[in-house]
Amino acid sequence: MWLFLGITFSLGMLIPGNLSFRLQYNGDQVLHIVPETLQQVQHLQHLCNTLMLDLWKPLLPEDISAGADLNIRVPAPLVQEVKNSLDQHMISYKVLIPDVQDLVDQSMPRETNSHRQVPEGYVYTHYHPMEEIYQWMIQIEKNNSELVTRHYLGKTIENRTIYYLQISQSPNKPKKIIWMDCGIHAREWISPAFCQWFVKEILQNYKSDPKISRFLENWHIYVLPVFNIDGYIYSWEKDRLWRKNRAPYKNGTCHGTDLNRNFNSSWGSVGVSYNCSSEIFCGSGPESEPETRALVHFIKQRKRDIVCYLTMHSYGQYILTPYGSTTEPPSNSEELIHVAEKAAAALMGKYGTRYEVGSTSLILYSNSGSSRDWAHMIGIPFSYTFELRDKGAYGFVLPPEQIQPTCEETMLAVTAIMDYIDQKYFPDGAVMLTSGSLSLSLCLGVVLAWSVS
Known part of the structure; x- marks a missing residue:
């Protein structure tokens, strides 16, 4: 009733x-x-x-x-x-x-779409509906064609296209990969806002910031601005607090699977519901949703090259490490915590915002089927969930004036993680040679030696 x-x-x-x-x-x-x-x-x-x-x-x-x-x-x-x-x-x-x-x-924006200039004059301190984010991705690629390419990931349950952005210098050159996705839960609007902010900051600063320039030389950075596109659109058009995707169940009498409980990492074992009307319904089986399957297929094809998996959520102010379904820590738990603590310290240095660091099952609640746990279980060494602002004063309806400070401090945390990983894999600051570039170097060396003699 x-x-x-x-x-x-x-x-x-x-x-x-x-x-x-x-x-x-x-x-x-x-x-x-x-x-x-x-x-x-x-x-x-x-x-x-x-x-x-x-x-x-x-x-x-x-x-x-x-x-x-x-x-x-x-x-x-x-x-x-x-x-x-x-x-x-x-x-x-x-x-x-x-x-x-x-x-x-x-x-919600006060202007109608006809009055919002998109993507020219794109305002990163506003929340944007999916149509504008699609346009933004096209324009970002067009304006930064030397660094950015837009790629197809898959289709949603409602047949919408999921795109991700690849950012790097020499985009066709084999490199290690850092992955970031946002918007797995529809109502967490600050998450897609951060993914867009992150892309903006990388592109605006790579020429003047040696650290970011080094990242783009050494890595492919993949960014998925909105994972749960159907749910995100539904949160704009129908129900601001909608969380799940829009998969129909029980002949359409209830809708939606929590995509972050749909991965094959102890799927369905703890912290889930089998009731399709629940906010944390885990689906009819692991990878039952097309969005999940698209990401799994993509990651599996590149898992040898993906070193870092970041997934952005809200709220609570946590940097969470695997695992959510067990209190047994992963083999590299100490390093994961160490890096997360460096990120939390960098974040706090901006506005004094405090983030708690630790395993999901120990500091938040137990859950299974998360993308973070799945990514680590298939061999990606660094896997983190960010739960962005705030602690609950606004919760899932963080007002737009919080976008900029949230993104500014989170940018520092993410780049701290990237910097640690970059220095670990490239301790001398040099770009890792591929077999092709190594052969070219040897050939040049022979030619130079012959000319000197």
């Missing part, structure tokens, strides 16, 4: 260029709770299960624990009932977001 009470539609909220109606969250509140006792934990679990409240952190009622943060979105018609229940059980709470719709409105 709460679904009918909590979901309202506004006839006045037409989407620019689209006749669909956008879901409203007027009066919905996000509450922050830190349960103190087992009895409080059990009552909160009961509330979440019976009222089907939207858990933001953690994602499952069974992961609620004493002394740990709990953030829940409560639909407007249930706010007073939930607060009364918390008061009766002497559970303290704080209102993090008094009206979710206010923040949703702030994140």
